[in-house]
Amino acid sequence: MSCLNSEQPAEGGEMLPDLAMVYSDEDSLEHVKMFQMSTKTLWLWLLLVFLLLTYYKGTNKSSNSSMLPCGGLLTQHKWERLNLNISRQTHLFLEMKDFFWHKHLSNQTLPYGIKGNELLLLKIISKVQINYVPDNIENLRCRTCVVVGNGFSIKNTSLGSAIDKHHVVIRLNDSPVRGYEEDVGGKTTMRLFYPESATYNPNLQNNPDTLMVLVPFKQEDLHWLKAIVYKEKIVSKGFWKHPPLKWLGDISKIRVLDPHYLHQTADRLLHIPLHSNNRKPVHPTTGILAVFVALNYCDVVHIAGFGYPSSKNQNHRIHYFGYDTIKSMKNSYHDVQHEADALKRLEDLGAIVFLHPHT
Structure with a gap:
């Protein structure tokens, strides 16, 4: 009796399918499915690797980059x-609410607190600060900021476009922008100043939405600001340099920096005595204060234009504008070397990044 095989016709004259062929077709289909799954998995892995590499590249940009993670x-x-x-x-x-919710807003007098000036400040603030910081900045999940110093070191750096890419650009005192855009940019979000460093027409060197942030060092500074807000006569007595007797800025853009920041800059960052028995006190510069403000407010802090030239050359210019020299700093109330050391510590910790080479 012969065995049934693929060559043998079945009943009805039809050929039975070759079992080996059946199994072969099923195996092929399975192999196709497995190949398709492997290909899909491979593409997913490649996509994941690409995303990881992109993120890694973004988190390891050089210090000259305009952004950091x-x-x-x-x-x-x-x-x-x-x-x-x-x-x-x-x-x-x-803000107004500060004066109503705290019995003792500060136990320090100016410049490190507002003790004794509460009523004067209340009059000023009741007239300004409808919006404290614009929502498009305040609501950011990540704020990238740059503090642009006035130092000669920023000259010929061509950093202007990189500076303007930051969400917040902080400038100092009366530093000009027009004519220097190539190096310092043209955008200004906040400008920290005091009366002696103010200009009579801030519209010339700032954007229309720039916040003009007063740093009050003494009671005369607040009287000066009150006179501006209420359109009163400005008295120049009590200033080491005549402040503007007329101010053409937008009053709604005025802000008063909380003295907390100057206090902590002096006490915790620079470790200088708040009240010295010496005739010549030492206070933080507006520049190092702006850096400390940025460290609090911003997620990424870049700086440019910081650092003074060697004191060996007394005629070396210290600013990217004007003609002030090292010699003109002889009677300064600031310890610039001490501040330079503090900036170096912040840089070593990765808290700040210089946008240009420095010494």
């Missing part, structure tokens, strides 16, 4: 590394 956790760790024993604070300016 940021996030709440990263920023908090960076702040904690400063070891200042104070909390990070993003509330920058004095």
Whole structure:
């Protein structure tokens, strides 16, 4: 009796299918399915690797980049590394609510507190600060900021376009922008100043939406601001340099920096005595104060135009504008070398990044 095989016709004269062929077709289909799944998995892995490489590249940009990675956790760790024993604070300016919710807003007098000037400040603030910081900046999940110093070191750096890419650009005192855009940019979000460093027409060197942030060092500074806000006669007595007797700026853009920042800059960052028995006190510069403000408010902090030339050359210019020299700083109330050391520590900790080479 012969065995049934693929060559043998079945009943009805039809050929039975070759079992080996059946199994072969099923195996092929399975192989196709497995190949398709493997290909899909491979593409997913390639996509994941691409995204990781893109992220890694973005987080390892050079110090000349206009942006750096940021996030709440990263920023908090960076702040904690400063070891200042104070909390990070993003509330920058004095507000009306400060005066109504606290019995004792400050136990320090100017420039490190407002003790004795509460009523004067209340009159000023009641007239200004309808909007404290624009929502398009305040609501950012990650704020990239640059503090543009007035130092000669920024000259011929061509950093203007990189500076303008930051969300917040902080400038100091009466530093000009027009004619210097190639190096310093043209955008100004905040300008920290005091009466002696003010210009009579801030519209000439600032954007229409620039916040003019007063840093009050003495009671005369607040009287000067009150006279501007209420259109009163400005008295120049009590200033080391005549402030503008007329101010053409937008009053709604005026802000008053919380003295907390100057206090902590002096006490925790620079470790200088708040009240000295010496006739010549030492106070932080507006520049180092702006850096400390940025460290609190911003997630990424870049700086440019900081650092003074060697004091060996007394005729070396110290600003990218004007003709002031090292010699003109002889009677300064600032310890610039001490501040340079503080900036170096911040740089070493990764808290700030210089946008240009420096010494």
